[in-house]
Each structure stands twice: as C-alpha cells, then as structure tokens.
Amino acid sequence: MQLEKTPTREAVAGPVKSAARALDLLDEIAAHGPGTQLQLSTRLQIPKSSLHALLRTMTARGWLQTDPTGSVYQLGIHSLVVSSAYLDGDPVLARAKAVMDEVAAATEETVHVGRLDGADVIYTAKRESVHPLRMHSAVGRRLPAYSTSLGRAIMAEMPEPARHELVPDSIAALTPHTTTDKDAVLTIIDQASVHGYAVESEESCMGVRCFGVALPFARPALDALSVAVPISRLDGGREDFIIETLLSVKAKVAVMHDNSMVR
Incomplete structure (x- = not known):
C-alpha cells in the first residue's frame, strides 16, 4: 500500500498566491484608480501573461469591469455588493x-x-x-x-x-x-x-x-x-x-x- 504524501508547505501555499494577487489587484485599483493591463502589470509587478487570466476571471465574476473601450479596468459592481454587506453586518x-x-x-x-x-x-x-x-x-x-x-x-x-x-x-x-x-x-x-x-x-x-x-x-x-x-x-x-x-x-x-x- 502506498501512503499518501502530506502536502508540503509550498503545495499548500500555491493556491494562496493566486488569491493574494486577486486581493492585491482590488487593493491597488481601490487605492490608486483604474488602469490598463499594462499599467496594472507595472504597478503590481505581475507579468502581463499572469495578469491577463486574472483580469478576465475577475471581470467575469463582477469584481472588475472595463470602460467602454474594454481596455481600462476598474472596480466592478460586486465590490460594492460585498462592501455593503460588510457595513450592514x-x-x-x-x-x-x-x-x-x-x-x-x-x-x-x-x-x-x-x-x-x-x-x-x-x-x-x-x-x-x-x-x-x-x-x-x-x-x-x-x-x-x-x-x-x-x-x-x-x-x-x-x-x-x-x-x-x-x-x-x-x-x-x-x-x-x-x-x-x-x-x-x-x-x-x-x-x-x-x-x-x-x-x-x-x-x-x-x-x-x-x-x-x-x-x-x-x-x-x-x-x-x-x-x-x-x-x-x-x-x-x-x-x-x-x-x-x-x-x-x-x-x-x-x-x-x-x-x-x-x-
């Protein structure tokens, strides 16, 4: 019988990095305003390739939204929903x-x-x-x-x-x-x-x-x-x-x- 390996600290921390980047993105836009993918990549020191998927996912879930040109990202309506729930509770x-x-x-x-x-x-x-x-x-x-x-x-x-x-x-x-x-x-x-x-x-x-x-x-x-x-x-x-x-x-x-x- 093969024993299951106990997850290492690195394995456990892996998914947290993605979550941290998502939260950093929200904090950055809240503090310093909207930005393009390039601008946010520079401000957060996140590679554009990694940031692209993150922006797409967060926009699809309503955490972010884009301007009419589709190139500038800002906080989305779901950010307001969660903020209001915090204040109410x-x-x-x-x-x-x-x-x-x-x-x-x-x-x-x-x-x-x-x-x-x-x-x-x-x-x-x-x-x-x-x-x-x-x-x-x-x-x-x-x-x-x-x-x-x-x-x-x-x-x-x-x-x-x-x-x-x-x-x-x-x-x-x-x-x-x-x-x-x-x-x-x-x-x-x-x-x-x-x-x-x-x-x-x-x-x-x-x-x-x-x-x-x-x-x-x-x-x-x-x-x-x-x-x-x-x-x-x-x-x-x-x-x-x-x-x-x-x-x-x-x-x-x-x-x-x-x-x-x-x-």
Whole structure:
C-alpha cells in the first residue's frame, strides 16, 4: 500500500498566491484608480501573461469591469455588493448608528465613524451636515491615522510604545498644515490621551477642523467618532459645545460597554 504524501508547505501555499494577487489587484485599483493591463502589470509587478487570466476571471465574476473601450479596468459592481454587506453586518457600526444620529442632531455638522487599519483609518460611516458648506468625504476613504482626529483619538487609548509604532519617522504632508514631525505628532496624541479627545485642524482637509473621540465598544478601542466643521463656523463657543457633546457620548458608550461586560 502506498501512503499518501502530506502536502508540503509550498503545495499548500500555491493556491494562496493566486488569491493574494486577486486581493492585491482590488487593493491597488481601490487605492490608486483604474488602469490598463499594462499599467496594472507595472504597478503590481505581475507579468502581463499572469495578469491577463486574472483580469478576465475577475471581470467575469463582477469584481472588475472595463470602460467602454474594454481596455481600462476598474472596480466592478460586486465590490460594492460585498462592501455593503460588510457595513450592514458589522456589529460596531450597528451600535454606532444611534450615537452618530445623536451627535449629528446636536451639532448639525458632518459626523464620521472610522476604524483603525494598520497605520491608517478608514471611514466606515457618515452623517452629512445640514449646512450647504460641508466636508467632502466618503465611506471607504483611507487616510493616515496620525493626521486625523479619528486616528489620533484611537491611538490616544493605546500604550505609548504602540503609538510610536503607528507614527512613521517620515510623514508625508496631506495639506500645507499637516504636522510632519513625528515627535510633534506624538505630543498631540499624548495631549489627546490627557483630554479624552483629539483635534486636527486643516491637516487632512483645508478649511476644516475635526474633533474626535474613541468609541470604546471594545478593548482596545479600534473605532472612533468625529465631527468635521468648517473653521468659519467655529465661533461663539461652538467648539466647546462640540467637544462637550463628544465627551458626553464617549462616556455613555463606555458605561454601555462596561455594563455589557458585567452581564
């Protein structure tokens, strides 16, 4: 009788490489936009011959689609279907809806929820401002966590060594006002830890100041809520009111979490 061979690590890893390439392709187009087969091959360092079959398969399954010329590839409708299913099924976002509605009603400004993903924060939910002048942003947008109030609020809940790991030595400016010195960013996050909320002024969007607090639905907190306000509307004690509203909501969420843990 011939014994069956145990699959080697290389054999097991073989199919994963194809899956990784498919995911890399989705990430690349999501981050840097559509491209032709040649452009995507260059951007991803994948041979054109290997990429051709991958593009054909993903287009047939709806993950990708082409422009009218059939030569430029972009994300397909199935990417939206899966993204929507993620948002609908996420338990934190389900719990955050009432919190977002409360803050949006009180402030009448743009409200975001974001989640830490590596050194970035991704917008996972949004409530629009009632005012015509508002911050232009979208669910799914990814920004460096250390340059946003959302990311800074989350990092402020972490031990100092973890903060150091998430703030790079070299920081690329998103706007002329972005803080690009690592020590200065860490000092800002330290202050957020002391005060319980984080602030970012025109560092990710010109003309807008954002205030953020961590949402302690879990420990450690990986989600945060922010209010984005055009600086022109921050007068007459409005900034203090927004901060007080956020701190009140944060305290309420913390109590809810602690009570749920006791049960």
